[in-house]
Amino acid sequence: MSDVNTAMVQKYRNDFLKEVEENVEEGHWVKMCMQCGVCSGSCPFGPDWDHPPQEIFMMIRAGKRDEVLTTESMWMCTSCYNCIVRCPRELPITHIMHGLANYAHRLGIAPKMNPTRRFSKIFWNNIAKTGRVNELALSLKLYFMDGFMSGIKNALAMAGVGIGMLKTKRLNPFALINHKGVKNPKELHVLLKKAREIEDRRKGIAR
């Protein structure tokens, strides 16, 4: 367990609701849930979640910190916004789900092998490097995420799409060499570092 996580456990003891309110994006909405279950019923992935949103809200109130933060449930959210549209209490449920996932990741206790989490990381590193997404590099990284053999398999399966994109000039085959980023990526890096600093300070996370 990371230091940040231990610090948070000590700070909030068993008041997980308060921890969520103060640290998770839109977390102050959690207490307004009235347990009607419309979100769970509306979620296209609902049956595949271990804990649908309604249940996650209830678990937060019941102080089930570890179970909530280590579950893969909120990583399943595809941002379809059905729940937000339908929630009678107008909770921004999608945002809360992403907020929870993000918070768990920052604490270092999110499920390590969760594909969504891994892809998000790959995507972030890719875009943060030059300021623009290197699509070829991103695809290759994604395909070979689980090793060489599966990478070849993934690439072959998507070969038709790739060739199509090449023909219509939607894919630069030489991106690994001549990918164009923003004019001055160094400045971007400074910018991102500062933003992270501000956010951490606001959420009270010591680095």
Add this chain to the structure above:
Amino acid sequence: MSENKTAAYVCKGCGIGDRLDTDQLAKIAESEGKCSLVRQHDFLCNADGVNTIRNDIEGEGVTHVVIAACSRRAKTDAFGFDDVALGRANLREGVIWVRPDAEEARETTQEMADDYLRMACAEIQYMKQPAANQNAGTNKNILVVGGGVSGMTAALEASKAGYGVLLVEKTGQLGGWAAKLYKRVPDREPFADPQDTGASDLIKSVEHDKNITVFVNSSITRTSGAPGQFSIDISAESGETVTENVGSIIQASGFSNYDANQLPELGYGKSPDVVDQAELEQLAKQAADGPIKRPSDGKEVESVVFVQCAGQRSDKQGHLPYCSGHCCNTSIKQAMYFKDSNPNVDTMVMYDDLRTPGNGEDFYRSAQRKGVSFTKGKTHQVNPVNGQLEVKFHDMILGEDAVAKADLVVLATGQVANSGVDIEQATTLEVEDEDGQSEATAEADTSEVQVPVESILNLTYRQGVDLPHLRHGFSDSHFICFPYETQRSGIYTCGPVRRPMDIVQTMEDATGAALKAIQAVENATLGRAAHPRSGDLSFPSFRREGCTQCKRCTVECPFGAIDEDEQRYPVFNESRCRRCGTCMGACPVRVISFENYSVDTVGQQIKTVDMPDEFDEKPRILVLACENDAYPALDMAAQQGLEYSAFVRIVPVRCLGSVNTIWVTDALNSGYDGVMLMGCKKGDDYQCHFVKGSELAHYRMSKIDDTLQQLQLEPERVQTYEVEITDIQRLPTLINEYVAKIDEIGMNPFKGF
């Protein structure tokens, strides 16, 4: 009135003249109907037609009028001659609108019209124009029993309308439960915070009102009389008794808290820190605006759990099966007491279904914003452990058992109506004693130990000292058709004695009851009936020589209007009577009658119908239809152009309870092939306007099978139906199916005897 003079008017409007032979109708009125004056008119309900009738009444001395036109429910304004006896032959809705306009149907349709005219003429021969009740009382004061929010509101509303009010309160001060609250659930925008109860303002207005006389520390020890002339004894605790007269009574006796001692599993009695909502109000009052302290050791409460539905909404023995409606909002309010003085207090509301009626949803949201947490869970146990309370519950969202710790637990127990003595239970016991055999229904549960209950009104009525209880001990009449009306005329209930309610609902309810009480005194003064035959001047009387003192009328009167004298003869309290005629239907020797509604007015209609002989293939079926629901439904079916058989003859009755079995046996004896009885829905969710009429009729008709057997007739010849006013499509089908069935069975062998 010297001599009867009957006039008949046959209308030719609305297509009656085109479809029927009105000359023949006029001839029948003259020869068979014995009308000395018969007129035909092209358009009877217009000014000229009405004037013709009016002139005849004044110029020719006509005392009895037969109008052969539309249904008795139509054109009541035009034909509202209240100085003569009035009969209506229903030729429009009853005949031409329900029959096809075809050559082959002409004969049977005409027969139908002829019969309806004969029936109207026969009915009217036996009718008198009722005079108002001579024994009417004239007292217009209103007695309010109970000095809580409901009683005070009713008193103030009646006073504002200019009526004198006597307000009787059992305890030493006005205010009831509301005065014991720290604050109340908000009744106005933004529905966010608890607000002042307003009880002291209400008390002040009552005390300063010149129309209201307040009796505290007093109770009602005797109530006798009838609307307009109730006589009541008000006894003070000191033993002093005054006798007062009032015109009507509002019973606002409110509720008691459910006894939480019956909930030991929820820790009540095991720890002083388990309290009910009323006790928490007390704690909050003691704390004023400071922190609330727990009763056991005076420690400031840091965590509190509210257990909703404690001992209510449950099938368990001794629990209340119903929802008391206010407790969710009340718990939300009480949680705010804690949060408003210290946001760090842990407040959890443990609910099964959170029910926040009215604007409670805003109040609920406000509590969530303040940080009150809500858990959907069922509490099964509360135990004191190490100076704290352990609440064991089943989390219904997560589907697991869990434990919460708290300094204080508040049980949301329900409201129990202060409705006095359950007279039905009291009388069944009495019956058992008298006859030495058990006539009691299975409902009387003798295994339960009965706690003696004090009567609220101490009525001297034959049927018991208090108002009848409906479901779960509440004194209510029909919830939708006639709220406020109890089964005792001139006595109205309001507030939580009627059904569980909060302050807002109670005040609205009390206002309604005050209006009903005012209506009752005004009607009583004029000698008229109250709801539902409002304005009816007729009342029942009986022929003493014929009476066998069987008591059936006094027992069966749904409104307790009939007492007994020392010789067990019935004593009618006309002002209490609702004119349903249930007594008339009950009387085995047929001595009870109204001036304009009697065994004869209906019996003669039945007999006067022209009976074709057995080989004519024209059955005759008598329909006795309740005038409240079945008859209007038939009228509406006619308006919609639905057709039914020409073989039925429909007679409206005041209530199916007024149907005397002699009508049915007479009908079968004189050749009718079948009898259909149409009454309102009976049972727990009854729609009978006279509460028990329809049920009694069903019961009586179930006994008629023996008679049918003696006559060697099939039991299908008498059928009873429950009909709703919305059964417009169903009724014609019902009639046609029955006619088909009679066709199958064959003709009544008694024809022509």
